[in-house]
Each structure stands twice: as structure tokens, then as C-alpha cells.
Amino acid sequence: MTWTGLAEWFPLHGLLSAIGLLVYTVGSHALHQRRHPSAAVGWVLALLLVPEAGLPLYLLFGTRKLPKAQVRHPARRAEADGAIAPRWAQQLTASMGLAPPAGYRALRVHRDGAEAAQALFEVIGAARERLDVCTFILGRDRFASELVDRLGQRAREGVQVRLIVDGVGALMGGRRDFSEVQAQGVQVVRFVPPFRSPLKWPLRGRTNLRNHRKLVVADGRWLWSGGRNLAGEYFMGESGRPAWVDLSFDLQGDVAAEAAAVFDADWRFALDPRQAAMGPAGAGPDGWPAAATVPPAAQLLPSGPDYADDTVHTLLVTSFHRARDRIVAVTPYLVPDESLLSALVMAARRGVTVDLVMPARSNHRLADIARNRPMRDLARAGARLWLSPQMIHAKAVVIDEHMALAGSVNLDSRSLFLNYELMTVFYAPEDIVRFSGWIDALAAGAARYEARPAGLARHVGEGLVLWLAFQL
Structure with a gap:
């Protein structure tokens, strides 16, 4: 082989070696993501057979967990004093970095959408200092408009109102722009928008990881949660169509403080993906009644990419x-x-x-x-x-x-x-x-x-x- 041939061969060899190393590295990562075996094999085959498509797709959709530095491991004691939860359940959840069972009072399981809406508006109206709202979808219907108006009214009254809407869920709900919500004094962030700047949001496989949590917390002391998104079909129905059957509840006490801490971490991550550490539990202002359930009888169970375990x-x-x-x-x-x-x-x-x-x-x-x-x-x-x-x-x-x-x-x-x-x-x-x-x-x-x-x-x-x- 001539010197000219060698000069032409070395760059090609280096490129092929780099591609091979990248495919091997990403393939190893796919195998260690603790996903379904057939899914792991599928990703590896895609990376090997069509790397030009498999690599970008894996970077966008393949990662299941955040980097270790961003996974929460809050220091918690294994068991709550006097908790009635089975001991095995307390030990299992503690091993996964979860808070122990906590006290609460006034649990209400909502019978239908009308009762759920009434309870939601009560929680919004009760906030004195801060009101945190997280939803996958915020609709553009009459119910959502009334909700936004109520949030805006609380903001004008001096309550800090923060709203997290999932980036994909925002599009599904028909909201591409939140300027009208922000104009009412509500702080709004979209959780990992799908069309984002790669300079501000480095590609780390987060496009496929959506925030599906539903919670409203007043002052870290009153929690409204469940399966309902904040749109008409989940409460009253819209355009002559009946409401979907859904389940939600509200309660007061220490469980709500844990929910406020989860919201705080999601809020920080939505503003800056490099921040995901669990913050201190939210504390409500003086005047809130103490949790009345003794012994502790409920436990918040968040899950997702921000926890090392499923x-x-x-x-x-x-x-x-x-x-x-x-x-x-x-x-x-x-x-x-x-x-x-x-x-x-x-x-x-x-x-x-x-x-x-x-x-x-x-x-x-x-x-x-x-x-x-x-x-x-x-x-x-x-x-x-x-x-x-x-x-x-x-x-x-x-x-x-x-x-x-x-x-x-x-x-x-x-x-x-x-x-x-x-x-x-x-x-x-x-x-x-x-x-x-x-x-x-x-x-x-x-x-x-x-x-x-x-x-x-x-x-x-x-x-x-x-x-x-x-x-x-």
C-alpha cells in the first residue's frame, strides 16, 4: 500500500472505529437500563444494523433513568413511629429512598367529577402563601378557563402560584402558548418541551420521559391528587359528551408536605435539568390544623426517572x-x-x-x-x-x-x-x-x-x- 493509500485509509479507519466504539457504548447502556429483555435486544439490533437511525433515536427515546448524580436518594429513617403499614412495606419503600408513612386528616375520596372540581377549587381558595399545581394536560375548555381564572385571582391576591405542565401534554391539550396564563401572574414552566434548544437541553434521552403526575398543593398542607388531568372531560364532560370516570381525592397534613417537596424538585428540574435533588419538605404557614391521623397511615409514592428504582x-x-x-x-x-x-x-x-x-x-x-x-x-x-x-x-x-x-x-x-x-x-x-x-x-x-x-x-x-x- 502506498503512502497516499495509507493517508486515505487512516481517516476512514478512525471514523469506523469511532462509530463502532459509540455503537458499543450505547448498546451496553441499552442492555443495562433494566428494561424488558425484548426491548433491550430491539435497541441493540437497531444500533448494530441501522446505527444512523438507531443512535439518534436512542439518544432521544432510549434512556430510562437520569444520571446517577440526578437520582434522588433522600436520607430517611426506615420506619415511622407507630405506623400501621406492614413492616415489609416500610422496609421496602425505605430501601428505595422514599419517605416513611405520614399523618393526615380529612381524607375525601371524590364520588364524581363535580365533587372533584368542588374540592379542587376549595384547595385553590385555601392557599395563603403558595399554591403548586402539576398536571399532564391543561385543556382549553370552559373548565380549564375557569381554573386558570381562579389561579390568576389567587396570584393577584399575593399567593405565589406555580404551574407545571408536561411539554407533550401541553400540545395534547391544545396549549402551545401560556402567555395568557402568565399574564394573570401565574408562574408557568413546561416540563421538558419536545421542541427545545439542544444547547439549553442537552440530548440525554429525556424526550420520552413525561411528567404524568397530578397534584395541587396549598401551602404544603392540603393536597388534591389522583388521576384527573385539568380539562373538562375529566370533570364535567364537554360538548355534549359525558365526563370520563376518574378517581381523585384530597387530604390535609404531612403527606401534603411530602407532595410539596416532590413538586419543588420537579420545578427545579423543569427550569434546569441539572437540578433534581430532593428538597426539604414544604411547611405550611401557622394556623393550619395539625394532621389528626395517629398512627401515620399514608405514604407518598413517587416514581420515575428521578428514582434509581421503579x-x-x-x-x-x-x-x-x-x-x-x-x-x-x-x-x-x-x-x-x-x-x-x-x-x-x-x-x-x-x-x-x-x-x-x-x-x-x-x-x-x-x-x-x-x-x-x-x-x-x-x-x-x-x-x-x-x-x-x-x-x-x-x-x-x-x-x-x-x-x-x-x-x-x-x-x-x-x-x-x-x-x-x-x-x-x-x-x-x-x-x-x-x-x-x-x-x-x-x-x-x-x-x-x-x-x-x-x-x-x-x-x-x-x-x-x-x-x-x-x-x-
Whole structure:
């Protein structure tokens, strides 16, 4: 080979070596992201076979957790004094960096959208110093307009009002511009806008990580939370269409202070992605009544890229394996990963009553296709699946008489492994009965699902949807 040939070969060799090293590095990262095995294999194949497409797609959508420096590990004691939560649950959640159970008072589980709206407006009206609002979607309908007006009124009265809206959720709600909200004195940030400057927001795989949390906190002492986005269809219905069936609640006390701390961390991250450390719990002004629940009987359970562990998924899988009598849940979408599905199937096979309530047809066609396979597996194992004619958007799970979870988490892989989510765990027997009764009333108006054999074409179609839409 001539010197000229060598001169031409070395740059090409260096380029190919650099590409190979980059593919190897990113591929190793994909394998260590603790995702579904088929998803990990899919990403690696994409990186190897079509790196020109696989690399940018992985940088945009592949990362599941924040860098270690940004993952929260708050120092907490393992157990709360006098807590009635099972000891194993306290130890498990403490090992994942979560706060111990806390006290609260005046829990209200909202029966419908009208009651939820009334409670929401009460919380907004009660704030004296600060009002924190986090939502995935803020609509452009009459309900959302009234809500924005109320937030603006509180801001004009001297209350610090902060609003977080997810970047993708803002587009889904039809709000590309928040100037009219900000003009009323409300501080607004969009959580990871999808169309952002790469100089301000370095590509770290965050485009696929959405903030799905729903919470409103007044002065760190009164919390409104659940599954409802802040738009008309989640409360009263719009344009002649009935409201979706959803679940929300409000309470006062120390649990609300923990929610305020979660909001503070999300707010800092939305302003600057390099800031994600857990801040101190919010403290309300003097004059708020102290939490009346003794012993501590509820626990905030945030999950998402800001936690090293998949907190909700871990607690659910463990609880399902420990269940002895009954598991009852309501979810709009049922696309669990293999470990969660296996835990439910095993529970049903060993005689635990498993009741799952969901809409006969949801607002996401792909989710309805992907759920068929796990529904058949569960029905064959003896679980009872109930299909409601109404669109259900509620998310809650009750395990025996030990715990009830309610909040924003759907039983699908996106909620369990990708999104920023928020659930509250209730341990008081009387509260567990309230949530299980709410789900049972919903099941009473639903039809029981009967599994039918699926042909080859259907199996293939379901598998493709499940893999491409819910595992990668």
C-alpha cells in the first residue's frame, strides 16, 4: 500500500472505529437500563444494523433513568413511629429512598367529577402563601378557563402560584402558548418541551420521559391528587359528551408536605435539568390544623426517572406475591410487563380473588390491541376482568386489607417504567374499604370479559403492537 493509500485509509479507519466504539457504548447502556429483555435486544439490533437511525433515536427515546448524580436518594429513617403499614412495606419503600408513612386528616375520596372540581377549587381558595399545581394536560375548555381564572385571582391576591405542565401534554391539550396564563401572574414552566434548544437541553434521552403526575398543593398542607388531568372531560364532560370516570381525592397534613417537596424538585428540574435533588419538605404557614391521623397511615409514592428504582412497580409486584385474599384494581390501560403479569397470574392460580376493572374501549386503540394477550392470560388463570361501557381513566389498586394505592399510574409499561408518576398508599383499614368499595361499585355496572382463542394473524399483530409501542 502506498503512502497516499495509507493517508486515505487512516481517516476512514478512525471514523469506523469511532462509530463502532459509540455503537458499543450505547448498546451496553441499552442492555443495562433494566428494561424488558425484548426491548433491550430491539435497541441493540437497531444500533448494530441501522446505527444512523438507531443512535439518534436512542439518544432521544432510549434512556430510562437520569444520571446517577440526578437520582434522588433522600436520607430517611426506615420506619415511622407507630405506623400501621406492614413492616415489609416500610422496609421496602425505605430501601428505595422514599419517605416513611405520614399523618393526615380529612381524607375525601371524590364520588364524581363535580365533587372533584368542588374540592379542587376549595384547595385553590385555601392557599395563603403558595399554591403548586402539576398536571399532564391543561385543556382549553370552559373548565380549564375557569381554573386558570381562579389561579390568576389567587396570584393577584399575593399567593405565589406555580404551574407545571408536561411539554407533550401541553400540545395534547391544545396549549402551545401560556402567555395568557402568565399574564394573570401565574408562574408557568413546561416540563421538558419536545421542541427545545439542544444547547439549553442537552440530548440525554429525556424526550420520552413525561411528567404524568397530578397534584395541587396549598401551602404544603392540603393536597388534591389522583388521576384527573385539568380539562373538562375529566370533570364535567364537554360538548355534549359525558365526563370520563376518574378517581381523585384530597387530604390535609404531612403527606401534603411530602407532595410539596416532590413538586419543588420537579420545578427545579423543569427550569434546569441539572437540578433534581430532593428538597426539604414544604411547611405550611401557622394556623393550619395539625394532621389528626395517629398512627401515620399514608405514604407518598413517587416514581420515575428521578428514582434509581421503579418504586411503584416494585411495590406492586411484591404486594401481589404476598396477597392472600383479594387484589382489586381499576386502570384505563392494561399492558403490564412480564413480572407484573406473572405476579397477578400466580396470585389468581393460588386462589386469590383478582378483579380488574377497565373500559370496554379506551381512548387509545393501540393500548386496546396490546391488552388482549395479558387479558387472555389472566382470564385463563381465574382472574375476573370487568369491561365498563364508560371511558374509565381512574387508577387504583387494593391488596387485601393491607393497602390501597391511588394516583396517576396506569398498569402499563410507560407509566411503570418511563413516566414521572405519583401514587399515594393508604394503610388505614377504613380508607382501604373506601377505595375498594369505589372500584366494586364500578365493576357492578360492567360486563365480565370472556377469553376467546386468538388466531395466528391476531397473535402477530398484538405482538408487534406490544413490542413496538409499549416495550421499546
